[in-house]
């Protein structure tokens with residue numbers, strides 16, 4: 001695959017805010033600051049180096065806290081962990097090897113011939129990078145390999161007991177990997193840096209990442225990490241919880257089936273529509289550093305599987321009528337999420353496509369149009385609404401006795417509210433008056449008549 005030079009953020013680099021926005025996803029306004037090149041944007045928020053350093057400790061600490069409390073009797077989200085594991089519990093060369101094997105397997109599947117090679121967004125120098133579209137194939141091949149390994153005697157049900165050292169190995173490798181990314185960016189041309197990826201402060205740059213599309217030959221690290229090892233690892237951990245529950249209690253509970261089914265649908269959908277990730281701000285705008293690497297490789301598999309972890313240690317009775325209502329909620333969420341994302345992707349690819357040609361639009365000075373009817377006429381981020389409804393459906397099978405399984409819903413609400421705000425800021429810079437007109441016509445952001 002041809003590799004062409006990346007530039008500073010492609011067409012989204014309108015405001016010089018750079019990847020500081022990524023940090024805010026996790027931090028809200030907590031880490032606001034003003035170093036670096038924020039351009040003319042008065043709302044430029046960047047973590048100060050102490051804020052970035054604190055987050056590098058806080059994020060892994062939160063992840064380990066969740067892993068520990070999920071298996072504890074009281075399972076209190078806000079309570080202390082049952083114990084503080086020592087290094088002898090966390091550090092295991094075998095788990096490190098297992099984790100590296102997992103990454104190696106996913107990298108090998110990434111390098112297999114793809115059904116399609118897609119072009120990324122146009123960069124500033126008008127070039128485009130190429131990306132293999134074979135994520136769904138990687139999911140199927142992983143399922144096949146895991147199926148074969150389990151029938152040959154691989155004790156997948158033992159994985160729940162290995163989560164702590166495995167998460168430690170993932171965190172450890174993320175630090176090493178981020179160091180590699182940071183050093184690699186030191187010798188990268190300035191044109192390859194993300195907007196704001198050159199603050200001059202090593203802690204800050206290490207945390208948020210300097211390069212926009214770090215690659216070795218055609219292997220794109222950010223694109224690979226965003227969708228493969230973390231997302232597929234997440235459903236594999238879920239499956240291990242299900243198998244372990246079957247071993248412990250004779251059969252998996254209905255609640256466990258629902259959580260596994262819903263989240264498998266979500267991951268399968270992401271990999272099926274893999275090409276769509278190429279237009280997200282994570283790929284087109286944000287640098288690749290510790291935050292995104294940790295998010296992709298450790299945070300997603302080990303915290304997004306929290307509901308399944310909780311259910312293994314705290315079985316919840318669930319009757320068919322309630323389960324049906326929960327399925328309905330997930331279906332409604334998925335319908336909105338998929339409908340909204342597909343409508344926008346179809347429209348962006350070809351506005352004359354018969355499926356979207358009848359929708360009302362607002363012209364903008366850039367030549368691009370904004371949808372103002374259909375899903376995007378309901379609220380300004382219908383896809384977030386669908387995603388949040390699904391997040392609720394993933395927690396409900398865990399009952400209402402504990403707050404812990406609702407952690408994802410709470411974290412995700414904060415993440416999407418902030419993500420919406422920074423996207424809004426970018427769209428305002430990009431579309432100016434047309435965006436104002438869109439906001440006038442569609443006044444609510446995520447939840448109709450409320451927010």
Ligand SMILES: NC(=O)C1=CN([C@@H]2O[C@H](COP(=O)(O)OP(=O)(O)OC[C@H]3O[C@@H](n4cnc5c(N)ncnc54)[C@H](OP(=O)(O)O)[C@@H]3O)[C@@H](O)[C@H]2O)C=CC1
Pocket residue numbers: 279280281282337341344348368369370371372376380381383384387419423426427438
């Ligand atoms: N599970 C998880 O942890 C996470 C999930 N997500 C999900 O990822 C998906 C993608 O989200 P995200 O990348 O944030 O952004 P979106 O897919 O919402 O894309 C935002 C972009 O869409 C375009 N746009 C906005 N309004 C309109 C309109 N009316 N008509 C046409 N185009 C419009 C603009 O870009 P342009 O005009 O340049 O095309 C805007 O920048 C979402 O479904 C989200 O829920 C996101 C983060 C984390």
Ligand SMILES: CC(C)=CCC[C@@H](C)[C@H]1CC=C2C3=C(CC[C@@]21C)[C@@]1(C)CC[C@H](O)C(C)(C)[C@@H]1CC3
Pocket residue numbers: 025026059226227266269270277280282291292294295296299300
């Ligand atoms: C706490 C912390 C370290 C946060 C970093 C944020 C990341 C966890 C998320 C940023 C954007 C993401 C996306 C997905 C997963 C979470 C992260 C990496 C995503 C792959 C989930 C599946 C969706 O269908 C998606 C492909 C649209 C999505 C893309 C963004």
